[in-house]
Amino acid sequence: MTAQPDIGTLAVGATLPETRYTPDNIQLFFYNAVLWNAHRIHYDLPYATEVEGYKGLVIAGPMLGDWLVQAVDNWIGDRGSVQRVEYSNRMASFIGETLTTGGTVTAVDRDARTADFDLFVKNESGDVITPGKVTVRFD
Amino acid sequence: MGVLTPEVLAYIGRKAPPRTEVVTRRDIRKYAIATGQTQRKYVDGDVAPPLFHVALFWDVVPLDELTPDGVSVDRLLPKFPLEKAMAGGLDIRYHDPIRPGDVLIGNRTLTNIYEKEGRSGPLIFYEVVLEVTREDGTPVLTEKTTRLLR
Numbered sequence: 001m002t003a004q005p006d007i008g009t010l011a012v013g014a015t016l017p018e019t020r021y022t023p024d025n026i027q028l029f030f031y032n033a034v035l036w037n038a039h040r041i042h043y044d045l046p047y048a049t050e051v052e053g054y055k056g057l058v059i060a061g062p063m064l065g066d067w068l069v070q071a072v073d074n075w076i077g078d079r080g081s082v083q084r085v086e087y088s089n090r091m092a093s094f095i096g097e098t099l100t101t102g103g104t105v106t107a108v109d110r111d112a113r114t115a116d117f118d119l120f121v122k123n124e125s126g127d128v129i130t131p132g133k134v135t136v137r138f139d
Numbered sequence: 140m141g142v143l144t145p146e147v148l149a150y151i152g153r154k155a156p157p158r159t160e161v162v163t164r165r166d167i168r169k170y171a172i173a174t175g176q177t178q179r180k181y182v183d184g185d186v187a188p189p190l191f192h193v194a195l196f197w198d199v200v201p202l203d204e205l206t207p208d209g210v211s212v213d214r215l216l217p218k219f220p221l222e223k224a225m226a227g228g229l230d231i232r233y234h235d236p237i238r239p240g241d242v243l244i245g246n247r248t249l250t251n252i253y254e255k256e257g258r259s260g261p262l263i264f265y266e267v268v269l270e271v272t273r274e275d276g277t278p279v280l281t282e283k284t285t286r287l288l289r
Contacts, residue, residue: 009274023175027173030173031173033169034166034194034242035194035197036192036198037197037209038211039208039210041208044209046220047208050143051208056251057141061227063173063174065190065193066188066189066190067174067195069189070174070176070188071187073178073188073189074177075189078180079234082189082233083232084230084231084232084233085189085190085229086228086229086231087228088226088227088228088285089226089227089228090226126164132244
């Protein structure tokens with residue numbers, strides 16, 4: 001069951017629409033430029049693979065956190081707002097991979113007009129590379 | 140036998156100098172485009188996406204203060220006896236949205252350092268809390284970062 005952004009009918013166990021992301025070098029460059037982050041693992045392929053031992057150019061961890069939050073923030077849109085975000089980057093992911101975000105409703109408080117979600121960013125193997133929890137409050 | 144010395148543990152409670160940042164529509168738009176936002180309010184820069192503050196308060200350092208791998212050294216932290224950075228986690232609570240023209244103050248505090256015995260040796264955890272407020276002290280958000288070294 002796909003969740004509707006309505007606190008009156010939202011049920012525990014309902015799922016959010018899934019979104020796929022296939023970031024490329026341009027997007028990763030822009031993201032790190034916005035941060036002022038010059039870590040070589042994000043743009044220097046010989047360094048990332050030969051020195052650090054990664055499979056490729058590493059997708060920035062906080063960008064994955066942003067996508068995790070988008071999974072619920074894009075769903076609720078102007079009907080509410082994000083109150084709390086918790087996430088952790090558990091595994092690296094790389095340019096060329098397609099990542100999927102989504103989540104499930106874990107709690108609904110109709111008096112407080114809040115809902116809790118367990119969210120994920122998964123890689124193509126199905127590994128949850130960035131798990132998280134978000135609480136939203138409906139207006 | 141622990142790896143954390145009293146000298147390292149003495150850093151708990153240390154605060155970074157406060158940072159004041161002015162939020163511009165241009166910065167919000169850049170962040171929104173870089174992260175692939177689809178909502179008009181973010182792409183137009185009317186309001187900041189929830190994780191915009193990560194970029195706003197990322198340290199702006201001169202080139203000669205970067206390490207050879209391009210990383211800036213966080214001066215809030217002691218020199219830890221373990222240096223391989225592992226997964227990190229964030230816990231953010233939001234109080235007030237960020238909009239163009241906002242003047243925001245960020246205060247970072249190193250709130251905890253502790254160790255645990257992992258499967259392949261000791262692990263060091265540390266926590267940094269970032270409090271973002273307006274100039275009059277109105278809370279905007281609080282972010283706790285937990286990082287893990289092995």
